[in-house]
Amino acid sequence: MQPTPRQIIAIKAALFAACLWPLAQLVWLGYVGGLGANPIEYITRHLGTWTLNFLLVTLAVTPLRHLSGWHWLIRLRRMLGLYVFFYALLHFLTYLWLDQFFDWMSIVKDIAKRPFITAGFTAFLLLIPLAATSNAAMLKRLGGRRWAQLHRSAYAIAIIGVIHYWWLVKKDITLPLVYAVLLGVLLGWRAARLARERQRQLRASIYESG
Amino acid sequence: MLIKRPDDIAPSEITPQALFEGRRGFIKAAGATALVGAALAAGLPRRAWANGKFADLQKSPYSVLEPPNSLRDITTYNNFVEFGFGGKSQPAERAGAMRTHPWTVGIEGLVQKPRTLAIEDVLKIAPLEERIYRLRCVEGWSMVIPWVGFPLNALLKQVEPLGNAKYVEFITQMEPAAMPGLRLPYIDFPYTEGLRLDEAMHPLTIMAVGLYGDALPNQNGAPLRLVVPWKYGFKSGKSIVKIRFTDKQPQTAWNQAQPDEYGFYANVNPDVSHPRWSQEKERRIGEFFKRKTLPFNGYADQVAPLYAGMDLRKFY
Numbered sequence: 001m002q003p004t005p006r007q008i009i010a011i012k013a014a015l016f017a018a019c020l021w022p023l024a025q026l027v028w029l030g031y032v033g034g035l036g037a038n039p040i041e042y043i044t045r046h047l048g049t050w051t052l053n054f055l056l057v058t059l060a061v062t063p064l065r066h067l068s069g070w071h072w073l074i075r076l077r078r079m080l081g082l083y084v085f086f087y088a089l090l091h092f093l094t095y096l097w098l099d100q101f102f103d104w105m106s107i108v109k110d111i112a113k114r115p116f117i118t119a120g121f122t123a124f125l126l127l128i129p130l131a132a133t134s135n136a137a138m139l140k141r142l143g144g145r146r147w148a149q150l151h152r153s154a155y156a157i158a159i160i161g162v163i164h165y166w167w168l169v170k171k172d173i174t175l176p177l178v179y180a181v182l183l184g185v186l187l188g189w190r191a192a193r194l195a196r197e198r199q200r201q202l203r204a205s206i207y208e209s210g
Numbered sequence: 211m212l213i214k215r216p217d218d219i220a221p222s223e224i225t226p227q228a229l230f231e232g233r234r235g236f237i238k239a240a241g242a243t244a245l246v247g248a249a250l251a252a253g254l255p256r257r258a259w260a261n262g263k264f265a266d267l268q269k270s271p272y273s274v275l276e277p278p279n280s281l282r283d284i285t286t287y288n289n290f291v292e293f294g295f296g297g298k299s300q301p302a303e304r305a306g307a308m309r310t311h312p313w314t315v316g317i318e319g320l321v322q323k324p325r326t327l328a329i330e331d332v333l334k335i336a337p338l339e340e341r342i343y344r345l346r347c348v349e350g351w352s353m354v355i356p357w358v359g360f361p362l363n364a365l366l367k368q369v370e371p372l373g374n375a376k377y378v379e380f381i382t383q384m385e386p387a388a389m390p391g392l393r394l395p396y397i398d399f400p401y402t403e404g405l406r407l408d409e410a411m412h413p414l415t416i417m418a419v420g421l422y423g424d425a426l427p428n429q430n431g432a433p434l435r436l437v438v439p440w441k442y443g444f445k446s447g448k449s450i451v452k453i454r455f456t457d458k459q460p461q462t463a464w465n466q467a468q469p470d471e472y473g474f475y476a477n478v479n480p481d482v483s484h485p486r487w488s489q490e491k492e493r494r495i496g497e498f499f500k501r502k503t504l505p506f507n508g509y510a511d512q513v514a515p516l517y518a519g520m521d522l523r524k525f526y
Contacts, residue, residue: 036299037279037287037495038351101499106488114486168486170349171396171467172295 022050047091054084085131116167123160273342279353292389305428307388319455322370336360348442358420378410379460381452403447404460440509473526478507
């Protein structure tokens, strides 16, 4: 399947709108009073969950592209990656503004003393350079190789993100475990592919030198 | 021991009518849910142990004057791990399946006269009072709850504790068919809690049987639960079936599960932080700005003397 350029534009527009759904949900629930007894906690959780969801979806693009042969999928990845940053930013702002109300002392203490907040904050900081270098001009300025190297930090960010969730839950680690397994599959697929590639190169070099 | 009266004592307030009406609306909505609907269809009396609303509740000088949270907030935002660890709404969704009648409480251990009481008899032990208490959860939120109950010491005196009894252990209900949380490996069920004898006998410590003048909803620990307002909420065990006097400090559920996070005493203390939550502040449910957490949840005047000379950073 290879969509025409016009179809790609339509797909992108539809995806852009679909990615706003989790935010629209919050706005709607807020409007009808459906955020529960502790709305700030609900909003924080919802945005955090969706940050992780978008992170996994973004990391699924490459495996999906190879498995399906739909190479045009790569053209959706930047938007998905920027949505990761968008929801991470909202998640962070919710903490900063609604939860802590800019109580800097308490925020600094939280970051230093609560391991799950340290992890979450680290992951958020690491996302900033990726968002900042997401456009074509920055790709050109950095050069493809360096840009790709930088953007491989997405793997580390995803791992730290799942750890952030894992450390946050009180006792029942079922959901963080689901995220860890999914992330393991996505990263494992890449590792296996890299290993195969290395082996192929090795065989080729042996063949050449022999 | 001198029990000082709190500064903010005043004639307790009658529950605002709007809240009661909100409650009616909520019960109607709840009745529409499948779970409750099924229970009603099967003809199961949901609160057979209490015939309707409690009449002639005594007001208590221990009640606080802060406005209580709505019945909706109190009954839909709960931790009751027998019904799941997954979310605050799970207990409200699932606890309707728990049988609360017939119900007995055994009181045993180091006592002169061990007894097993039916819930109907428990209700006759002492005049029922309205006690409006602050509740502070270890997770950093708080509520104000108008309980209906009576001092625990009235119940404990029934069995005549022996001289070597130093602690009281509370054992809570296990009903596997109704409690999916029991299958999860995180806590060694039954959920148990414990108090030092003097804490258990303190007049602030109550057995609650109701909420907003009505019988306790299942998700809040029907038919009877402990309420220890100066300790984090997890100390106040729900749906209690056994009370045991011991000479050794009993094992308690959360302390056993994560000893570095949850102590035996678990007194509300803004100076001892938890690995995941600073305890300096709390969010009162329904409020936007956090408020400062008070030592002993604001009950220091009454209970601080119980811990004179103890290092509360060590005995957290």
